[in-house]
Ligand SMILES: Cc1cc2nc3c(=O)[nH]c(=O)nc-3n(C[C@H](O)[C@H](O)[C@H](O)COP(=O)(O)OP(=O)(O)OC[C@H]3O[C@@H](n4cnc5c(N)ncnc54)[C@H](O)[C@@H]3O)c2cc1C
C-alpha cells in the first residue's frame with residue numbers, strides 16, 4: 089500500500105530540483121519533529137516526501153503531474169498543524185509553500201497587504217509593526233504558521249466578534265486548483281462584489297480544493313490601548329460573569345475563559361482594545377459593575393504578551409476538540425467541555441463572545457477506542473441543542489472512529505460537488521471536514 | 522405572458538392575490554432602480570412562505586421558464602430584471618421578522634424584511650443591524666444578501682457578508698437547503714459566504730439569520746469643506762494613516778454639492794466648494810471627542826477651508842443631509858443618471874478623481890462624485906439625457922473608460938452594487954477565462970439547468986463547454 093503510493097509519488101518528486109525535495113527520515117523530521125510539536129503527527133501518516141516549490145509554475149507542475157500519476161499531495165505551510173482533518177492517507181507528498189514567501193504589495197495607507205502564501209505570520213507582524221498596523225486575527229496557534237495556512241484553516245479566535253473572522257478579512261487569493269487551474273480571485277481592495285465570492289470558498293478549505301499561493305488581507309491600525317482584566321474563581325461564578333460582560337453594550341474586544349486546571353480555578357480574561365479614553369472608561373465601568381473584582385489588570389505590552397502566550401495554548405496536545413453552541417448556552421457548553429477534559433485528562437479554554445469551547449488533552453494511544461466513545465457522547469449532547477463539535481486535531485485512529493465533524497447538513501451534497509469541481513481526481517487533502 | 526396552465530398552478534400555490542399576470546401591473550416590475558434596462562416579466566409571483574416559493578419554483582421549472590428573484594427592486598445593476606419572459610418571484614409578502622434573539626445578538630427573518638425595519642425592531646433590545654445601504658428604508662435584506670450590500674458605516678463595521686450567519690435557500694429544483702445557522706460556527710466549506718453576493722443566480726433565500734450589534738453609546742459627526750477634492754482625498758488617507766477608525770468617511774464633490782444646494786434638499790454646504798467630507802465616529806462617549814479633535818486637525822492640515830461639527834442630533838442630520846439626498850437631488854437636475862460603482866485602493870483616490878474629471882471633460886459630460894471614500898468605493902455618477910442619442914453613446918464610452926481607469930489602479934468594477942446585467946461585460950476587465958470558467962461551474966453546482974436569473978453576472982460567451990474539463994489522472998479515492 090505505502091510502496092504503491094511511494095511509486096506514484098516518484099514522478100512528482102522529479103518535478104523539482106533535488107534541493108527542493110526532502111525524502112524519508114528528513115521528510116519525517118520536517119513534518120513531525122519540530123520542537124514542542126512532537127506527537128502531533130498522526131501515527132498512521134507516513135509521508136514519503138516534502139517538496140518546496142518556489143514559484144506558482146512549480147506548484148502548477150506538481151499538480152499536473154499528480155493528476156497524471158494519481159499521486160496525492162497535501163498542501164502545507166510550515167507543517168505546524170498538518171494533522172487536522174486531512175493527513176490520514178498514507179503516502180502523501182507534502183507540498184510546503186514556505187519558499188513562496190515574498191511580500192508583493194504593502195501600502196500602509198491602504199491598510200491592505202498582498203503576500204505569498206508561505207510568508208510566516210511572525211514576518212507579517214514584523215512588517216506591520218513599524219507602521220502601527222496589524223492583522224487583527226488571533227486564530228489559535230496561527231502565529232507559528234503561514235499566511236496561507238491561516239487562510240486555509242480559516243479558524244478564528246476570540247477577537248472575531250470585534251474585527252471579523254478570518255474570512256471577513258481575506259480580500260483575495262491566488263490558487264492552483266486540484267484540477268490544475270491557476271485562479272486569481274477577489275482582489276486587494278476592501279470592497280469588492282464582482283462575481284461570485286470564491287474567496288470565501290477557499291478560506292477554510294483546508295487544502296482540499298487547491299493550493300493557495302498568494303493572499304491579500306485587510307489590516308487594522310493597532311489600537312492605542314490594550315488592557316486585560318483577569319478574574320479568577322469557581323467555574324459557575326466566572327462563567328456567569330463572562331456572560332454578563334458579553335451581554336453588556338460596552339465595546340469588548342474578547343472574553344476568554346480557561347478551566348479544568350489542576351488548581352480547580354477558572355479564569356476569565358476580558359480584553360479591551362481601542363482609544364485610550366474609551367478603554368479607560370470601559371475598564372472603570374466594568375470594575376464598578378461586576379460583583380467580582382479583577383485579580384489582575386494588565387496593560388499595554390503586558391496585555392499583548394499574555395495573549396501572545398495564550399495563542400499557543402494547544403501546543404503539544406495530541407487531541408484538540410472544538411465545541412460550539414449559541415453564546416447564551418455558554419454555561420452548558422463550558423460544563424460539557426470540563427466534563428470531557430475531566431474524562432480525557434485535559435484542560436478547557438473558551439471564547440465566551442462566540443460561544444466556542446476548546447478542549448485539549450493528550451490521552452494515551454492505548455485508550456483510543458475509549459476516547460472516541462467519550463467524544464461521540466459529547467457530540468450527541470452538543471448537537472441535541474443545535475451546536476456542533478469538531479475535532480481540530482486528533483490521532484488518526486480517534487478521528488476515524490469519532491469523525492472530524494458530526495452531522496452532515498443539507499448543504500453537504502453541494503460541498504461534495506464543489507470538491508469534485510476543483511479537485512476531480514482527489515489528489516489533494518480529503519474533503520473539508 | 523406565461524402559459525395558462527402555469528398561471529393556473531401558480532394561482533393554486535400562491536392564491537389569486539399572490540400572482541400578477543395583468544400586463545399593466547407587470548410594468549411595475551420591468552426594471553430595478555437602473556432604469557436603462559426594461560423587460561416585462563412573464564408573471565410575478567408573491568409567495569408568503571418557503572413552501573410556496575418551493576411550489577412556485579417547481580411549477581415554473583416544469584414549464585422550462587427562467588426565474589428571477591426580486592426584493593424591493595432598488596438594485597442598481599439590473600439584477601432583478603426579468604429577461605426572456607422570466608417569472609419573477611418577489612419576496613414582498615415574506616416580510617416577517619421571525620425571531621430577535623437578543624441574548625445571542627442575532628435575528629432570523631424572512632427575506633422581504635426591509636433593512637431599516639430590522640434595526641428599528643432590534644432597537645428595543647439595544648441592538649441594530651450594521652450594514653446600512655443608503656437605500657435602507659426601502660431595500661430588503663434578501664436583496665442585501667444577494668448583492669452583498671455595503672453602506673456608509675461599512676468602513677468600520679464591514680459589509681453584509683460579515684453579518685449573515687445562516688440561510689435557508691430554495692434551489693432551482695425546488696429543494697430546500699439549510700446553510701450554516703445557529704451562530705457563526707459551522708464546519709465545512711463556507712457556503713453561506715459563497716451564497717452572499719450570488720445575485721439571485723444560486724437560489725432564493727427564504728430565511729436569513731443575521732448578527733446584530735449593540736447600539737453605540739455616542740456618535741460625533743464632522744463636515745470638512747475643501748476647495749480642492751484632492752485635499753479631501755488626502756484628508757481621508759491621513760485620517761486612516763493616523764490609526765483612527767471612523768465609522769464613516771464620505772465625500773460629496775462640487776457638482777454634487779451644487780445639485781443638492783439647488784434642490785429642495787439644500788443642506789447649507791457652500792456652493793463654491795469642491796468637496797465636502799463627512800466624518801463620523803461612534804463608540805463610547807469618553808473616547809469620541811479626542812478622535813474628533815484629531816480628525817479635525819488632520820482636515821485642516823490637508824487644506825480644509827472649514828470644519829463644522831454637529832452639537833446635537835438635528836445638526837448631525839443636517840451635516841448628513843447633503844450626502845443622503847445626493848442621488849435624489851441629481852435626479853432632479855438631469856433626466857437621466859448613470860450611477861456608477863467601483864472600488865480603488867484608497868491611496869489612489871486623488872489621482873483617480875482627477876482622471877475621472879478629465880474623462881468627463883473629454884466627453885463633455887457632467888460627472889458628479891459621491892462616495893464611500895474610506896473604503897475607496899467610488900460612485901462617479903454621469904448626468905445625461907437619454908433622448909440625446911449622441912450623448913448616450915458618449916456616456917457609455919466614458920463609463921467604460923472610468924471602469925478601466927479604476928481597474929488599472931488595482932481596483933475593481935463594483936464595490937457594492939453588483940454586476941447584474943449592466944456590468945457582465947466588464948467582468949473580463951478583471952477576470953480571465955479560468956476565473957470566469959470557475960464561476961460558471963460553481964453556479965452550476967447550485968443551478969445545473971441555468972434556471973435562476975440567467976443572463977446576469979457572467980458573460981454568455983464565456984460559458985464553459987463540457988469538454989474543457991481538465992483531463993485527469995488515474996487517482997481517486
Ligand atoms: C499551537 C497551535 C495550536 C493550534 N490550534 C488550532 C486549533 O485549535 N484549531 C485549528 O483549526 N487550528 C489550530 N492551529 C492551526 C493554526 O490556526 C494555523 O492554521 C496553522 O498554524 C497554520 O500553519 P501552517 O502555515 O504551518 O500550515 P500547515 O500546518 O502546514 O497546514 C495547516 C492546514 O492548512 C492547509 N494549508 C496550509 N498551507 C496551505 C496552502 N498554501 N494552500 C492550501 N492549503 C494549505 C494544510 O493542508 C492543512 O490542512 C494551531 C496551530 C498551532 C501551531
Ligand SMILES: Cc1cc2nc3c(=O)[nH]c(=O)nc-3n(C[C@H](O)[C@H](O)[C@H](O)COP(=O)(O)OP(=O)(O)OC[C@H]3O[C@@H](n4cnc5c(N)ncnc54)[C@H](O)[C@@H]3O)c2cc1C
Nearest residue numbers: 592593594595596600655661663664667670671721726937
Ligand atoms: C438611492 C439608492 C441608494 C443605494 N445605496 C446603496 C448603498 O449605499 N450600498 C449598496 O450596497 N447598495 C445601494 N443601493 C443598491 C440597492 O439598494 C442594493 O443593491 C439592495 O441590496 C437591493 O435590494 P432590493 O431588495 O431592492 O433587491 P432587488 O433590486 O429587488 O434585487 C437585487 C438582486 O438580488 C436578487 N434577490 C433579491 N431577493 C433575493 C432573495 N431573497 N434570494 C436571492 N436573490 C434575491 C435579485 O435577483 C437581484 O439580482 C442603492 C440603491 C438606490 C436606489
